[in-house]
Amino acid sequence: MMRIDKTMTGVALALALMLGGGVAMAAGTDAKAADPKAAEAAKVIEHAEMARKRAASVDGEWRDTAKFIKKARALAKEGKYDAAIKLAKKAKRQGELGYEQAVSQEKLRIPSYFQSYYSD
Amino acid sequence: MTRSNTKLALAAGILAVMAGQLAVVPGAAAEGNSALEEGKKLAFSRKKGNCLACHMIEGGTSPGNVGPPLIAMKARYPDRAKLRAQIWDASQANPDTAMVLFGRYQVLTEKEIDKVVDFIWSL
Amino acid sequence: MNKVIKSLVALALAGGVTMTAQASPEQDRAAFVKYYKDRFPEVPMEEYPNGVYAIDKVGRENWEAIEEFPPYEPFIDSGQEMWEKPFANGKTYKDCFPDGPAIAAKYPHWDKKKGMVVTLPLALNECRKANGEKPLKYKKGPINDLLAYIAYESRGQKIDVKIPEDDPRALEAYEKGKKFYFTRRGQLNFSCASCHLQNAGMRVRTEILSPSLGHVTHWPTYRSKWGTVGTLHRRFTGCNKNIRAKPFKAQGEQYRNLEYFLTYMSNGLKLNGPGSRK
Known part of the structure; x- marks a missing residue:
């Protein structure tokens, strides 16, 4: 009797775990699809990547921008959308700033501290 | 009787206010000091302000x-806003500056800059 | 009246900017030399190949002590072995470089056929590929041994980079290198010039900023920080990371053009590689 009881309990537990797991998983998937933040995170990350590429196209990419985007992607995967969005926004801003920095110097300007050494 | 009562009440009131100030003043000073400490930490940190990379600071x-x-x-920057502007984007005052554009290029956040400015201004 | 004067001044300034931005390579070099002479009047020209130790007396003593038993010596020896060992097809580097191994002063140069600046590491790999060998990596590893041997054999040669006039693309490459040198980049917004021209000799924390004149004479260099010898382009990469810019590819166009410009600036100085640094 005792033995059967134990086995039964074990089976019941296993069943409950499987069911519970299944439910939780389904809920997780639903939450992901339904969470408007998931879509927002994907969008912001995409924009950050575009900004990074634009900066790179004028040799103006900063050191950590790609790292931030990579990390934002990982955060979004874990469902940490707020953190992902925050980081992706930072990366996007870096891309924009790096682009501006490069484009604003399109024309070579010899700095004032060196100018005078060209005379005579 | 009424008069002395009023006087007493007044005196009590003044005392209460003074006591209140006594209680408040040390608290505010401590808060100010810890804010300055935070600014100092940011200024000295290699990953944040790293002011020491280029400047002597006591x-x-x-x-x-x-x-x-x-x-x-304070003598060099009587106007705190001017000091903040210099730290935020030094290229405005001098396009050939070798100073990092801490605000414009987001090396520090606005809050961090405020703390650093408070600290630097206290020097 | 005031307005007229102001616009005249503005015009003159604009003229000045255009003039210096379009200066000839020789004018650039003259300005460079004049600038450093002015900044370090006590330092003779022939000292610049010693880099920061030309201007840092304390650092120099330590450096001279290190140079008594040079840390790059084993790399020279292993480089000589590489130079002499035949490829699988029986040929050697000597077949590619008949004047070798003392060939460092021939680089970098403009290659009209390829339409690009060719550096010594690039030429070495061209030779390997032509002989069916795998190319070597451009920052770390055995290319440094080979370069160390060639540098050692080339010691004393004078830098004499030319910008051939029969191909306008050569001057273009030089101008791109010059533009790179003066362009601010990275989150910290520094150009090469910010540190190594404007502030050469000043201290960042305890580090003294080296002058650009002589920057290219002593590669590959054994850096204590690396614990080994590394290439010039590895150093460029590190510099760019320091200013929080994404580094460019070693031996890519940007760094090759920068090397072309920098080496031209050092024309007349003697090669003294391999080097050793803190």
Whole structure:
């Protein structure tokens, strides 16, 4: 009797775990699809990547921008959308700033501290 | 009777206010000090302000000398806003500056800059 | 009246900017030399190949002590072995470089056929590929041994980079290198010039900023920080990371053009590689 009881309990537990797991998983998937933040995170990350590429196209990419985007992607995967969005926004801003920095110097300007050494 | 009562009440009121101030003043000073401490930490940290890379600052070890020593800052910047602007984007005052554009290029957050400015201005 | 004067001044300034931005390579070099002479009047020209130790007396003593038993010596020896060992097809580097191994002063140069600046590491790999060998990596590893041997054999040669006039693309490459040198980049917004021209000799924390004149004479260099010898382009990469810019590819166009410009600036100085640094 005792033995059967134990086995039964074990089976019941296993069943409950499987069911519970299944439910939780389904809920997780639903939450992901339904969470408007998931879509927002994907969008912001995409924009950050575009900004990074634009900066790179004028040799103006900063050191950590790609790292931030990579990390934002990982955060979004874990469902940490707020953190992902925050980081992706930072990366996007870096891309924009790096682009501006490069484009604003399109024309070579010899700095004032060196100018005078060209005379005579 | 009424008069002395009023007087008493007044005196009590003044005392209460004074006591209140006594209680408040040390608290505010402590808060100010810890804010300055935070600013100092940010200024000295290599990953944040790293002011010591280029500037001598009292209390900081092995400072660089690319920029001027940070002393008598209130005399040099009577207007705190001007000092903040210099730290936020030094290229506005001098396009050939070798100073990092801490605000414009987001090396520090706005809050961090405020703390650093408070600290530097206290020097 | 005031307005007229102001616009005249503005015009003159604009003229000045255009003039210096379009200066000839020789004018650039003259300005460079004049600038450093002015900044370090006590330092003779022939000292610049010693880099920061030309201007840092304390650092120099330590450096001279290190140079008594040079840390790059084993790399020279292993480089000589590489140079002499035949490829699988029986040929050697000597077949590619008949004047070798003392060939460092021939680089970098403009290659009209390829339409690009060719550096010594690039030429070495061209030779390997032509002989069916795998190319070597451009920052770390055995290319440094080979370069160390060639540098050692080339010691004393004078830098004499030319910008051939029969191909306008050569001057273009030089101008791109010059533009790179003066362009601010990275989150910290520094150009090469910010540190190594404007502030050469000043201290960042305890580090003294080296002058650009002589920057290219002593590669590959054994850096204590690396614990080994590394290439010039590895150093470029590190510099760019320091200013929080994404580094460019070693031996890519940007760094090759920068090397072309920098080496031209050092024309007349003697090669003294391999080097050793803190």
